Amino acid sequence: MDFIIALILGGIIGASVLWMRNRGIVVRWYEWLIGIVGLFLLWFTIANYFGSMTEFEPSAATAFLLVTGLPSIILLAVAGSLAWRRNHSTV
Amino acid sequence: MSKFHSVVARRDFMKGLGLAGAGLGVAGAAAPVIHDLDELMSSTTAGVKRSWWIKERELDNPTIEVDWSMLKRYDHKLVNPSTIAKQAVGSDEYGRLQVEGRVLSNSQQYSAPGRMHRDRALRDGSGGGSKVRAARGDWGGPMGTATPEERGIPRWQGNPEENTRMVRTALVFFGAAAVTVGGLNGKHRNFINKSDRSRDIVFQDLPAGDPGGLIDNRYIIPDIPLWEIGWQSPHAREAYSTGQSDIWKAANGARYTRRAIVQPAMQEFMRALGYMCFAGTGYPITSGQGNACLHGGAETGRAANCVISPEYGSTHGYFELLTDMELEEEPPVDAGIWRFCQTCGRCAEYCPSNSLAPLDVEPSWEVKTSREAPGIPMTGHPWKKGFWPDRISCNLWNISNVQASSYGCHICAQVCPFNQGQGAIAHQFVKGLVATTGIFNSFVANMADVFGYGHGDPEAWWDRSYPQFGIDTTIMAKDGGYNK
Secondary structure (H helix, E strand, O other): HHHEEEEEEEHHHHOOOOHHHHOOOOOOOHHHHHHHHHEEEEEEEHHHHHHHHHHHOHHHHHHHHHHHHHHHHHHHHHHHHHHHHHHHHOO | OOOOOHHHHHHHHHHHHHHHHHHHHHHHHHHHHHHHHHHHHHEEOEEEEEEEOEEEEOOOOOOOEHHHHHOOOOHHHHHOHHHHHHHHHOOOHHHHHHHHHHHHHHOOOOOOOOOOHHHHHHHHHOOOOHHHOOOOEEEEEOOOOOHHHHHOOOOOOOOHHHHHHHHHHHHHHHHOOOEEEOOHHHHHHHOOOOEEEEEEEEEEEEOOOOOOOEEEEEEEEEEOEEEEEEOOOOOOOOHHHHOOOOOHHHHHHHHHHHHHHHHHHHHHHHHHOOOEEEEOOOOOOOOOOHHHHHHOOOOOOOOOOOEEEEEEEEOEEEEEEEEEOOOOOOOOOOOOOHHOOOOOHHHOOOOOOOOOOOOOOEOOOOOOOOOOOOOOOOOOOOEOOOOOOOOHHHHHHHHHHOOOOOOOHHHHHHOOOOOOOOOOOOHHHHHHHHHHHHOHHHHHHHHHHOOOOOOOOHHHHHOOOOOOOOOOOOOOOOOOOOOO
């Protein structure tokens, strides 16, 4: 299962990089860093949500959505927003 | 017409192909690397491969501060919780409280969640094995299997490392989760108690091969070099964490019933090799938990009713065997547990009798007196700088409320943040974090309440599918592909 998830994630990242290069979208190193951290937190959230449910700890599952899931969404939004603004700004 | 655009596109395509291939290769390699990282980085402590964040310390230097000059043989008769609680309040008052507790307990039986008919049946089945326990045999075990002499072969000979590895493998095979060993010689001799809860323990010169035993209501131990084999028997974690239920009592009692199988099996094994292996039926002859803390199985915690294992948390029990087979001296470990206890205090917060040291109390060499009886010290082996539980108030609350055992209601053990399953990957992450640095300990301790850990539903327990014995027996297994 971990292998499949890693393949999918690797494919998504690779496809995203290709798509951005084709569109001439430039992403700065710090935007990459924020995005990768956000993606890691998203994966962490999903894995622990379902892991907590298998442990019959629904409170913990919900808590993961808030404690790590929300920050992951915010970080991904920040990274995407920063890249979008720079690549669509008019001088 | 030259097609510069298509040449650039092909270059981009090849770059993209290379990038995708690299990405796939990393992704493909990432899973097994991550899977094996723990194995690659695992440390070998207590003779087994452990998680990387469990570090060995030097011999005789556990994470809790100890003073070997203060270690004396422990007179358990004098500090048995029910004995000193009775001394504190008087026999009449103690009896009145017991009646009060019995009335309360009986009023809840068959009506309160976790105390229903099937819950009680589970508890009775688990504990009784009283007949199974009785079959265990006293002191030296059944002593039915043939010795090497009787087989016409030499006694087993191995060096301490070989012997330890063999003892561990056999004991796990018979039913232990983890095994820790160390000598009971020199300054360690004082780990052998002066008495168990009711009988004196006395050293004597005995004929070779004579393990002693219960004679004239005293335990006679041969005055020879001895080693201690401590072994861990986990509780069914989810069953154990169901509050004051009969299911919890069943989980706590089950390890004693399993002991009745594991212990004589190990004793016969050792006898077949040509060695003595004895254990008190009166329990404890030494401290199984102390053995675990000194030899790599666990660390001391705030509750002090139980030590805390890096793998099983507080949901387990320890037993001990004494032998004349020479074994290794295994070192203690540091998994950040004792340090975590300084800033957690969850056990004290949930203790219904307020018998545990709260967060504002620092570890102390001095065993303080009980609030129920100012002249009587709380129990404790005063050779370590620790947190001292008020066993008198614990026992008095216990007998007048839940009628559990001399050692309390175990809520402290149930709510310990180290009691975690294997479902959510965050547990290993947090354990590694806590073992590496203490700066997040307060945050992690607070999160235990936010995440709602330690409060199992006794009704829902019946509808779930848990492993054999309710225990994850693969946790300590590093070979055979069991621990995925």
